[in-house]
Amino acid sequence: MTYSEYWSYFGEDLFQQFGEHLTVVLLATLLGSIVGVATGIAVYRIPTASALAIRASGVLLTIPSLALYVLLLGLLGLGWPPVLTALTLYSLLPIVQNTIVGLQGVDKPTIEAAAAIGMSRRRRLVRVEIPIAWPIILTGIRVSALLLVSTAAIGAIVRGPGLGGAIYDGLNSIGTPTALYSALSGIGGIIIVGLILNVAFMVLARLTISRGLSD
Amino acid sequence: MTDPFIQLEKLTKTFPGIAEPAVDSLDLDVHEGEIVMLVGPSGCGKTTTMKMINRLVEPTSGRIVIDGQDVTDANPDELRRSIGYVIQQGGLFPHMRVRDNVAAVLQLLKWPAARIAPRVDEMLDLVGLDPSEYRDRYPKQLSGGQRQRVGVARALAADPPIMLLDEPFGAVDPIVREHLQNEFLRLQQEICKTIVFVTHDLAEAVKMGDRIAIVGDHSVVAQFDAPARILAYPANDFVHDFLGENAELRALSLIEISPDMLSNFPSISVARGNVESAQVQGPASVVLEAGQPVGWLTVDAGERHFLPVKPLALGPETTLSDALGQMVRDGAPAAILVDDAGHLAGCLEFSAVPRAVARAAASSSVSRRPRTEEEVSGVDHDV
Amino acid sequence: MSTTTSEAPPVDVESAPDQRTRRLPLRAVFTTPVVLLAGTAALYLWVQERELDSVERRILTGDQLVRALGQHLVLVGVSTVGVILIAIPLGILLSRPAARPIAPAVNAFLVGAQSIPSFGLIVLFALTLGLGARYAIYALIISALLPVLSNTVAGLEQIDAELKEAASGIGMTRGQVLRRVELPLAVPVVLAGLRTAIVWNVGTATVAAFAGAGGLGSVITVGLIQDRDVVTIVGATLTAFLAVLLDHVARLAQEFLKPQGL
Numbered sequence: 061m062t063y064s065e066y067w068s069y070f071g072e073d074l075f076q077q078f079g080e081h082l083t084v085v086l087l088a089t090l091l092g093s094i095v096g097v098a099t100g101i102a103v104y105r106i107p108t109a110s111a112l113a114i115r116a117s118g119v120l121l122t123i124p125s126l127a128l129y130v131l132l133l134g135l136l137g138l139g140w141p142p143v144l145t146a147l148t149l150y151s152l153l154p155i156v157q158n159t160i161v162g163l164q165g166v167d168k169p170t171i172e173a174a175a176a177i178g179m180s181r182r183r184r185l186v187r188v189e190i191p192i193a194w195p196i197i198l199t200g201i202r203v204s205a206l207l208l209v210s211t212a213a214i215g216a217i218v219r220g221p222g223l224g225g226a227i228y229d230g231l232n233s234i235g236t237p238t239a240l241y242s243a244l245s246g247i248g249g250i251i252i253v254g255l256i257l258n259v260a261f262m263v264l265a266r267l268t269i270s271r272g273l274s275d
Numbered sequence: 276m277t278d279p280f281i282q283l284e285k286l287t288k289t290f291p292g293i294a295e296p297a298v299d300s301l302d303l304d305v306h307e308g309e310i311v312m313l314v315g316p317s318g319c320g321k322t323t324t325m326k327m328i329n330r331l332v333e334p335t336s337g338r339i340v341i342d343g344q345d346v347t348d349a350n351p352d353e354l355r356r357s358i359g360y361v362i363q364q365g366g367l368f369p370h371m372r373v374r375d376n377v378a379a380v381l382q383l384l385k386w387p388a389a390r391i392a393p394r395v396d397e398m399l400d401l402v403g404l405d406p407s408e409y410r411d412r413y414p415k416q417l418s419g420g421q422r423q424r425v426g427v428a429r430a431l432a433a434d435p436p437i438m439l440l441d442e443p444f445g446a447v448d449p450i451v452r453e454h455l456q457n458e459f460l461r462l463q464q465e466i467c468k469t470i471v472f473v474t475h476d477l478a479e480a481v482k483m484g485d486r487i488a489i490v491g492d493h494s495v496v497a498q499f500d501a502p503a504r505i506l507a508y509p510a511n512d513f514v515h516d517f518l519g520e521n522a523e524l525r526a527l528s529l530i531e532i533s534p535d536m537l538s539n540f541p542s543i544s545v546a547r548g549n550v551e552s553a554q555v556q557g558p559a560s561v562v563l564e565a566g567q568p569v570g571w572l573t574v575d576a577g578e579r580h581f582l583p584v585k586p587l588a589l590g591p592e593t594t595l596s597d598a599l600g601q602m603v604r605d606g607a608p609a610a611i612l613v614d615d616a617g618h619l620a621g622c623l624e625f626s627a628v629p630r631a632v633a634r635a636a637a638s639s640s641v642s643r644r645p646r647t648e649e650e651v652s653g654v655d656h657d658v
Numbered sequence: 659m660s661t662t663t664s665e666a667p668p669v670d671v672e673s674a675p676d677q678r679t680r681r682l683p684l685r686a687v688f689t690t691p692v693v694l695l696a697g698t699a700a701l702y703l704w705v706q707e708r709e710l711d712s713v714e715r716r717i718l719t720g721d722q723l724v725r726a727l728g729q730h731l732v733l734v735g736v737s738t739v740g741v742i743l744i745a746i747p748l749g750i751l752l753s754r755p756a757a758r759p760i761a762p763a764v765n766a767f768l769v770g771a772q773s774i775p776s777f778g779l780i781v782l783f784a785l786t787l788g789l790g791a792r793y794a795i796y797a798l799i800i801s802a803l804l805p806v807l808s809n810t811v812a813g814l815e816q817i818d819a820e821l822k823e824a825a826s827g828i829g830m831t832r833g834q835v836l837r838r839v840e841l842p843l844a845v846p847v848v849l850a851g852l853r854t855a856i857v858w859n860v861g862t863a864t865v866a867a868f869a870g871a872g873g874l875g876s877v878i879t880v881g882l883i884q885d886r887d888v889v890t891i892v893g894a895t896l897t898a899f900l901a902v903l904l905d906h907v908a909r910l911a912q913e914f915l916k917p918q919g920l
């Protein structure tokens with residue numbers, strides 16, 4: 061069987077898995093960003109709470125993904141739910157950490173100047189602190205997203221979405237002509253997802269980071 | 276005298292975990308339209324004191340009264356919108372363009388957008404920045420001096436009656452600082468704000484202040500008076516030490532030469548370029564050519580010497596320090612002063628200098644000398 | 659840096675050696691192991707409570723679990739050593755001025771390589787080279803190279819150029835500058851990358867069970883295949899505990915190995 065024959069049989073499946081992979085990574089990154097940035101904002105003024113939040117999200121990232129998937133399996137069943145949950149939990153550390161570091165790193169006189177012209181604490185956060193910390197926060201989100209691209213592949217073991225399915229199919233069809241095609245297609249597709257996300261984050265950075273902070 | 280515009284009464288600040296108060300029961304009055312300098316060694320609490328006026332630091336006890344109203348418990352955000360605040364480097368928001376920085380307070384005050392844009396341009400003009408060139412820049416695209424100007428423009432945008440300045444010119448090089456100081460004084464003559472200005476630089480305090488508060492540990496005010504009086508009569512050892520040696524010399528640049536300080540020397544009129552033919556009338560005579568003084572003719576051990584001197588013009592910009600400079604530089608027996616028309620007004624002898632200092636220090640009416648046009652409109656080169 | 663030193667209280671000579679030996683507070687050293695031990699004990703009691711069927715009893719023996727743990731540690735240990743031997747020299751080479759022309763190409767490659775799935779590598783090696791621990795270790799090494807490589811490059815590049823100039827200024831050769839100045843200063847960043855690699859390897863080694871490499875992952879897979887939740891949970895929990903423990907050990911090593919004065 062040639063690769064083009066493989067494509068004619070499985071190409072459609074691969075496209076679907078590609079879409080799923082991109083979707084689950086983006087969704088988990090989005091959920092992780094909401095939870096992670098909110099956590100970072102809640103704790104960044106309190107050193108002990110900041111350390112605790114970073115430590116807790118660090119432990120989450122330490123847990124091997126297969127272990128986390130199967131532990132969530134009992135609670136959430138097979139498929140999307142355990143994978144999306146696990147990926148969301150994995151995304152937290154870089155986001156929480158960078159949110160805290162970014163917000164703590166905002167120049168104190170700048171915050172004071174914002175207070176001095178009469179900005180309320182909330183407005184200071186929204187108009188001054190978060191925009192200034194944004195390049196660092198966005199870097200954390202990007203690191204998380206790219207981390208999830210490869211981690212999501214393991215989700216196939218618990219029937220999760222994405223291109224891990226193609227890799228797993230390859231393993232399960234070991235000895236057949238399609239096995240290698242399948243695994244290689246999965247790997248290649250995942251690398252492409254990674255490249256797409258890299259470009260997307262570059263564009264996002266260009267669009268959302270003030271020129272006064274970049275260049 | 277009218278009621279003080281800002282009154283600090285028994286203001287005390289104790290930071291948690293530190294037994295000694297940073298500011299201990301401070302009383303300070305600032306009158307409308309004056310510049311009060313808080314100067315003292317670093318860590319003395321002068322900045323803390325200033326920050327209590329706009330409640331960036333909440334006082335532990337005491338009262339803050341502004342324009343007759345007790346603002347000790349007012350909403351701090353609203354209070355701050357009516358007090359301009361300038362810090363080192365301007366404290367600009369790095370992620371906002373110059374125009375958004377200047378507009379920040381106006382937006383907080385909910386000005387309509389149609390009024391904000393022209394106001395921003397007006398403010399940039401006021402601080403000497405061409406709006407079309409600078410309004411769309413980011414702070415990092417400005418020099419230190421320009422950032423400082425934008426900081427002043429932002430503080431002035433909402434036309435607050437009070438301005439607080441915390442070492443505003445601390446981060447720029449000395450030449451730019453000099454320009455900014457002069458410009459700020461020129462600006463103040465236009466805007467007449469009530470200003471509290473923190474600095475550690477005595478020269479800056481002397482130059483900028485209508486009154487100076489010399490602040491010691493725990494923000495105890497060691498002396499609060501006009502610059503010349505402080506320089507001439509330090510109230511105690513602390514002030515004396517803080518001023519350092521030769522403080523009196525600095526006072527010289529604050530005291531204007533007035534006609535009653537002058538004495539008369541004999542003068543001789545000569546034809547242009549014909550000094551040698553003049554009749555000597557004493558050990559030292561002022562030489563006049565066509566009624567204008569051009570120098571001294573002295574006789575020393577039978578030798579005649581002609582000493583050309585460029586006379587000083589009598590007026591608000593000419594101080595004792597200029598006269599002393601002429602005597603020292605040219606070796607003249609006295610400084611020659613002329614009136615508006617360039618005619619000899621009199622001479623200032625060395626012995627008149629200490630008398631003038633003593634008299635100026637004793638009078639309460641010493642005020643900062645106004646600036647000359649040339650000084651105040653000095654072009655800034657820090658582009 | 660100089661301001662903090664000048665403001666620091668003078669250290670008297672007698673007590674200086676004491677300050678040099680780093681003693682972490684006992685709490686920081688022992689909290690994690692104690693918590694993990696308690697967790698393991700709780701897991702043991704939980705398993706004891708349950709009625710195990712014959713399959714479960716056969717798999718969940720002490721011998722079997724210790725063997726799986728041993729295999730897992732070998733997978734992680736060998737692959738980590740491999741990563742150190744490859745990534746650090748490679749990182750040093752890439753940070754030399756001679757490598758500057760290829761830097762953009764290397765960067766582009768690293769960006770692409772970042773999302774190569776470790777699971778994919780394991781499967782690919784199993785399909786092309788064969789099953790077994792040996793080929794799994796190759797896959798582990800490749801997938802964990804990146805954090806150490808990029809941290810080595812970053813650690814060496816962050817060093818102040820003036821500092822390097824000063825070092826050559828006092829007569830050090832280029833080799834001496836590298837050994838005495840650059841590498842010691844890069845150590846914290848390299849160690850951070852290594853710690854990431856270790857944690858990464860513990861996780862990837864779990865998946866290596868699918869390529870017949872054994873380890874704690876095989877406990878999980880057996881549980882999944884035989885549909886025995888207890889077995890799966892024991893395997894997953896022990897893997898998680900191992901990862902947290904090794905991360906903790908790596909963190910302590912990081913503390914101890916980083917040069918003084920940083």
